[in-house]
Amino acid sequence: MAVDADIDESVDLFGYDVTDLQSNVKVNAKSIEGTLKYISDYSSAYGTSEDNGNYLVIHAEVPDVEGVTYTVELVGGVHGPQTLDSDGICIIRITNKNSQTIKVVASKEGYTPVTRIFTLAGLTLLSE
16 A cells, blocks of 8 residues: 655645645655645635644555555544545644554455554644
8 A cells, every 4th residue: 555645736625735735745654744834724625623724635545456445544633534535635634743643544345454554743733
């Protein structure tokens, strides 16, 4: 399973592009590092209680394998696992980089699911 932050700038992320949300984000084997910019109004993607803050954009895929389902969970967040659309892109609101982790699971019928967990301590969360 490949997890990365290589999202093309032309991809519409609910009115923003990836460079509006983050810079120099790199997904390592067990950690994610880089800078998450502060967004003051992301109501196009999130409800009013979560429409401002720092948002991480990642992408998951298993190259050359069809029929894989991906779920992403912000462990220590307020939502459970979320199933990704076919584009494999997920936008996650990070509130505590030291206590939260990201869990990505790739599953396909007949195969053992593959799970990867990423720490977030290497992120810089910019403020207003």
